[in-house]
Amino acid sequence: MDPPERLSFSLLVPDYEEYYSQETHSDVSIVITDEEASSEEAAVERRLPGHIMVLVAFSKYCKAKAKPTIANDLTQQQLLQVLLLADRFEVPKVLAAVAAPLLHAMQSPDVDWDIVLQLLQLPSSCACQEPFSAMQQLAMQRLQQQLGDLEEVWASDTLQQQLVQLPHAALLQLLQHKGTRTVMPQSSLVQQCFKLSELALLQTCCMPGGYAALNAVKAPVLLAYPAWKAEQRPASAKQPVIDWFLPLSTLEGAAMEVLSGKQTIAGCCSRGHILQGQPMMLGLVIGVVDTGAVSPGEADSRCKRLQLGVGLVLQDLLPNAVRVISAKLTLLNVSGTEAEGVSCASKPWSADTDDWGVSMLVDMGQVSSWGAMQAELQQEQLVHLHDAGRGDATGPYLHIRCEVTELL
Incomplete structure (x- = not known):
């Protein structure tokens, strides 16, 4: 029989697939044991209806079905490629x-990121077809788990x-996903710069009931800035907090500048921090409150009343940017609660702003040496x-916390 005749014959011969999964045609069951299994593994047994052994001689489909599946031996990347090819050439059985194994792999926490x-x-x-729609939903869940909290991403x-x-489609x-989380409702405006008067309007729009009130009177501001009425995003699991672990050895250098009489105010700064893409840093200042009515030479040898302050x-x-920031600055004690001094402030910030304005948090009283100052801090x-997980602190340290409640 020449090749064309064989092809015609194969197309006319039934594939018997409708009989493969029906056990009513068989009175005998055949048990197949995999003798090549390793000694550590249990022998693999497969129970098949007896009539299947007849069908495999006449049907390529039944012969392939009788063999163990090879899907478990394929990587996730290979499974996806086979799936795409089966969809492209419309082979529903392979699809x-x-x-099934690819869907199972997508539910695993170690799913391939490229997949x-x-x-x-x-x-x-493909999105509206099974099984692609289910896989895309699982892929979106994985993307949300990894990058769905934008504040965690920026950190x-x-x-x-x-x-x-x-890729652009994934981004x-x-x-656009409703579950993507941000720290503040105005996060979509972080990269935009507004005038101070515009920021005031923005704050009004974002207040509870603010947009409804402006919409009721058809305020022109809503036409000028349509993005301000965007639906608020869920809050981030990561709060906008900066924790600064200031080593006492660093604080000692600034304290000695003041105690020696060389300076009436000295300080140190934290490393740079980034919240919502905005670089910022904290600074601690030691200042002399009152040296008394004495000459500068006498002031060096007497006790000084000192205070600790923190700035942002x-x-x-x-050059033309204006940001509005609200923050709470605290000095935490050993139990993790706030010390007596707590500073809360809100102010516009531009490129011309020199500093936050130091907020004095702790009154040290009269001290004459670094040892006395350290003893006062310990008493408070x-x-x-020292804790190995506390950043750059290599010994005893102060814990300074800045909670940013608003950043426009």
Whole structure:
């Protein structure tokens, strides 16, 4: 029989697939044991209806079905490629056979990140088809778990790189997803710069009932800034908090400048911090409150009344940029609660602003030496013992916290 005749014959011969899964045609069951299994593994047994052994001689489909599945031996990337090919060439049997293991792999926490991105880039025609729609939903869940909290992303260099390397389709779905979390409702405006008068209007729009009131009177501001009426995003799980663990050894240098009489005020700064893409840093200041009515030479040898203060500085602002920031500055004691001095403030910030304005938090009283000052801090329970997880603090330290409640 020449090849064309064989092809015609094969097309006319039934595939018997409708009989494969029916056990009513068999009175005998055959048990197949995998003798090549390793000694550590239990022998694999497969029970098949007896009539299948007859069908495999006449049907390529039944012969393939009788063999162990090879899907478990394929990588996630290979499974996806087979799935796409089966969809492209409309092979529903292969599509169904490969979809199940790939769906199972998508539910695993160690799913391949490249698979997630490829699924999110599938054409829209695939999104409404099974099993692609279910896989895309799982891929979106994985993307949300990894990058769905934008404040967490900005706090991690690794996550930032993942975010900026997202394909456009995946990034668009992430930003449009209702579950994507931000720290503040106005986060979408962080990269935009407004005049101070515009910021006041923005605050009014974002107040509870503010937009409804402006909409009732058809305020022109809503036409000028339509983005301000955007639906608020869920709050981030990561609160906008800066924790500064200031080593006492660093504080000692600033204290000695004041205690020696060289300066009436001295301080030190934290490393740079970034909240919502805005660089900022904290500063601690030691200042002399009152040296008494004595000459400068006599003031060096007597006790000085000192205070500790904390300030905040925004950095790298554009020349015409204006930001409004509200923050709460606290000095935490060893139990993790706030010390007596707590400072809350809110102010506009521009490139011309020199500093936050130091807020004095702790009155040290009259001290004459670094030892006396350290003893006073310990008595106030402000000195924390060294902890390997406390950033750059290599010994006893002060714990300073800045909670940013608003950043426009």
